[in-house]
Amino acid sequence: MARIAIFDSGLGSLSIIKEIRKVSKNEIIYFADQKNYPYGKKSQAQLRTIIQKSIKLLQENFSPDIIVVASNTPSLMLNLSKQKVIDVKPPLAIAKKISKSKQIGILATKSAIGSKGLSQYIKKNSFSKSFKIFKINGSNLVDLVESGKFLTDKKYCKKIIKKDLRILSKSSIDVITLSSTHLLFLKPLLKKEFSNIQFIDPGSIVTQKNLFKN
Secondary structure (H helix, E strand, C coil), X not given: CCEEEEEECCCCHHHHHHHHHHHCCCEEEEEECHHHCCHHHCCHHHHHHHHHHHHHHHHHHHCCCEEEECCHHHHHHCCCCECCEEECCCCHHHHHHXXXXXEEEXXXXXXXXXXXXXXXXXXXXXXXXXXXXXXXXXXXXXXXXXXXXXXXXXXXXXXXXXXXXHXXXXXXXXEEEECCHHHHHHHHHHHHHCCCCEEECCHHHHHCCCCCCC
């Protein structure tokens, strides 16, 4: 049985764990790095130091077979692809496939949407000129999850969602990637507010790597 270590800057990892549990009974070590929350407001240099320390800590204390960096922000801003380390990135291939309007939103943290890594990742997915990609700052929405307000104050959450996602009423976006693992916890509220939009998350993409199956 493999040992899988998963970490993020807080509660986000739980959404990835849920997906892995659907296909695997392997041992899971969950590290909620709340000390360094939020990753979405860190510089590339700060993130590199944080991620390297976290990976080293997990390797030295738990000797995992696989480490999942369950955060889109460092996955986009740093080069994390190496043996035994898996990153999490926006499911753009799926978004491109299911979008009918050819307008796609990437809802991510402030650092992620402003990063060269995201621009390069979009280019790597080879969108034709007929597609329009919107980078949307979702840092305030991430805070709603980490603070617990998504459970205790749904009225306030609805207010922030409507305010920060005003662009959705001014465009023909029909698919949005939830490009922070925290955002999956807001999916019910997002779907209720924007019923004409499909919200997709990267959890199932991670499990398709076939590294987790017993």
